[in-house]
Amino acid sequence: MTGIASIRELMTRNVRQSGIYIAFVVIVALFTFITDGLLLNPNNLSNLVLQYSYILILAIGMVIVIIAGHIDLSVGSVVAVTGAISATIVIKNGLPWWMGVLAALAAGLVIGAWQGFWVAFVGIPAFIVTLAGMLLFRGLTLLILDNISLSPFGQPYTTIAAGFQNGLLGGPGYDVFTLVVFGVAVAAYAFSQWRARRGRVAYQQTVEAFPLFVLKIVIVGAVVMWFAYQLASSRGLPNVLILLAFLIVTYSLVTSRTVFGRHVYAIGGNLSAAQLSGVKVKWVNFFIFVNIGFLASVAGVVFSSRSNAAQPAAGNMFELDAIAACFIGGAAVTGGVGKVTGAMVGGLIMAVMSNGMQLMGVDQSVQQVVKGLVLLLAVAFDVWNKRRAGAVSR
C-alpha cells in the first residue's frame, strides 16, 4: 500500500468528506458579498467569536453525546443553573470570582453525574432523562434566583468572556502578541502534520505528494494568519478564543485518538457488539454525561460572564442550537458518526448566517425560518451524499 495518492484521487476523496467545509466557505463568501465585506470586518469577526463561543462549547460535548447515540436536551438549563450558582456566590455573598467559577464547574460535574447515573446505570433513555433535566434545572434556576436577574458580576469575572489579551508585546496599530500566538499555533500545526505524515510513511501508508502537502499547510496557515491579523487589528486575542481553541484541540484528540473516544464511536455504531468486545458501556455512557455537564457549566460561566448577569431565562434554546450544530456538522442521528471539528464548522455556519443576516437587518422571524431550512437541507445533503457514496445500505 505504499504510494502517493494522485491529486485527482485526493480531490474526489476530500470533496466527499469535506462537503461541510465547502458549504462553510460558500456561506462565508456569500455573506461577505451581500454585506459588502462587513462580515469579515475585524470588529465583527471578533464579536462573532464572542457571541457564539458558548454554543460551540456546548456543541463539543453534544457531538460526543450524539456519536454515542444519545441526546442532551438539558444543556440550556444547565447553563442557566450554573450561572445562577456562580452569581449567588459572587454577587450575593461577595466571595471572590474564582470561587464562583469553581462552584459552577463543580455543579456541572454533579449534574452530569446525576444524569449519567440515570442514563447509564438505570437505563432510562437520555431523551427522557435530559428532558426531565431541562425542566428540573430551569426550575432550580428560578428558585436560586428567586425569579429575578442577578447583576453585575463586575471585574474580573467579566474578563473571562469579555476580556482580551492585548498590548502584551505592544505593536504598531495591531497587537503583536496575538500574531505571535497564532504564529506559534500554525507552526505547531505544521509540525504535527509533518510528524503524522512521517509516521504514515514509516507505516507504509498512502500519503499525498510532498508539494501538495506543503501547499495544504501554506493555505491553512495563510487563512489562520489572516484571521489573526484581523483580530490583532481589532481588540486583540479574546480570552474566550483561547479557551475554545484549547477545548477543540483537546476534545478532537480525545475523540479520535483515545481509547475512550473509540469506545464512544463503538457504542454508537453497535451497542451489542461494543459490549461483547469488552467496552464498559455503562461507565463510558456515564462519563459522556459527566463531560457534557462539565462543558455546559463552562458555557454557563462564559455566558454569565459575557452578559455580566445571571438571568432566569439564560441559555433558553441553547440545546437546540448545539444539537443543530452537530447535525449540520455531519453527525448521524443514529449514532456512531460525527466529529468535533464537524460540529464546530456546523456551529460556525449557523453563527455566520445569524451574524450575516443581522448585519443585513433581516428580521428575527425570517432568521429562524432560514436557520430551520439550513438544518434540514444540511442533513438532507448529507443523507444524499452518503447514499451516493454507497455508505448507507438501502
Added chain:
Amino acid sequence: MSTNILEMRSITKTFPGVKALQDVTLEVRRGEIHAICGENGAGKSTLMKVLSGVYPHGTYEGDIVFDGETVSFGSINDSEHKGIVIIHQELALVPYASVAENIFLGNEQRGAGGLIDWNKTNHMAAALLARVGLKENPTTPVGFLGVGKQQLIEIAKALSKDVRLLILDEPTAALNDSDSEHLLDLLRELQREGITSIMISHKLNEIAEIADRTTIIRDGRTIETLDMSAPTATQDRIIKGMVGRDLEHRYPERTPQIGEEMLRVEDWTVHHPTQADRLVVDGASFTVRAGEVVGIAGLMGAGRTELAMSLFGHSYGRNITGRVYKRGEEIHMRTVSEAIGHGIAYATEDRKKYGLNLIEDIKRNISAAGLHKMSRRGWVNDNEELKVAEEYRASLNIKTPSVLAVVGKLSGGNQQKVVLSKWIYTDADVLILDEPTRGIDVGAKYEIYTIINRLVAAGKAVVVISSELPELLGICDRIYTLAFGRITGQVPVAQATQERLMELMTMEKETDKVQ
C-alpha cells in the same frame, strides 16, 4: 403456453466499477422448484432484485419474459401485481403487529367507509395460516412466534397476494432442522397447487432433496443448469460449479497435536434472564485442550449460545453458578473485559447484530477488542492500528480494496474474517466460535476452517458451536452434545456419526426436568 413460466435472457447489470451480472440466463419451468446456487457475491441476490423490480427496467440490459410476455417492472409493486413475490433472508415483519395485520400489511382488507374490516381480515388470515400449516391465532403479535413460524407467515403473506412465482432467499438459513423440514414440505405442497418457486440456498442437502432443477451462478455468470433427477447432479458437481475448482476435500487436512488442558468448565448452570426459575444451561461441564478443536452440537434452543455467552463475561442470563479453570487455575469472568483479560474470546453467531460495527471501517473493527494492546495511557497508536489491520487482511485473506472500507459492505465471509481477526488480535488462548460459517459460501467456509487449523496449530484451543453436523465431524477432534441445556454426551470424532450425535442431541433427561 410455453413450458417456461420465466425466462431471463442475457441479463447484464453493471454497478459503477463492477459488472455484477454478465449475460445471465435463467429459465424456470412452470410448476417446478428451481434452486439457485452460488457463492456469496456471485450475483444471486442481484439477479432476484432485477427480477422483482428492485432494480427497475432500464437499469439493466436483457429481457425478462414472464408467462409468455416480455415484462418491464418499474418497482416491486409491478412484479407483485404479476404474481412474483420475493421473501428476503431478513424477514420484513412488524414484531408488535398481529399475524393478520402483518399478512395484510399494505394490502389491508377494507370494509364500509374505507375502514379496515377486522373480521374479514382475521378470517382470511386464519384461512391462509391453515394453508401454511400454522395453528396460531391471527391476532397473536408476530414477535411472540419463533423464526420458523415467522418464515411461514411470510409465505402466508405471499399467498394472500395470489403468488404465482415465489422467490425465497435462503429461507432455512435461520431455521432448525425440523422447521426447515416443515418449510420444505410446504414448498412441495405449494408446488402441487401449481405455484412455482425459486429458492436461493447454501444448503446443498436441502437442494438435493427438494429442487427439480438447479442453476449455478459464479462471478455474475450462469455456469449451468442441472436436472436434479440426473445421476450426474451430485453435490460435488454443484460445489465444483460454484467455486470453479474441485473441492475434493471440503475440510482441510490437519494432524492434531493436542497438548495440556486449557480450559475446564464444571457444573455451569445459567438461569433465563427474565424467567428466573427457568434453567437454560443445567450443570454443564466440559474441557478443551491446547491444540484441540472441540465441537458443541445441539439443536436450536438447546442452550449452545447461552452456554458460550454466559461463560464469556456473564453476557447472558442470571444466577450463574459453576467453576471455570484455565490451565488448572480457577478464573472468574464477570465482565467481558475480564474474560478478554483471561484470554477467552467469543465470536458471535450473529455477526451483524452482535459482532461488528457495520458503519465503521475494517481497521477499527479489528482493533475493537484489543485497543489496550495498541494504546499507551489511553492514547491509541493509529499507525499501529493500520499496520495490524493490514497484517490481518493479508494473513486471513480479507478481500477488500482497503482496510478503510466500511465493514457493512463486505460479503458475509469477509465479515466473518474481520470478526476472527478481532479476536485473534486479542491474543486469546481459547476461542469460542459460534456458528463460524453461518451464511457464508463454500469457498469462504474452507478458508475459515483453514484459519481454525492454523489457530490450533499455534497451540490455541478452539470451541466450535455449529448446527451443521458434517462441519463438526469435518473439523473437530471431540464433540460434546447439548440437549435441553445439559451436556448429554462426549464423542471423539473417530467414533462420531451424524446419527449418533443426533441421538444424543435429542436425549431428554430421564428424571423430571421441572425444577
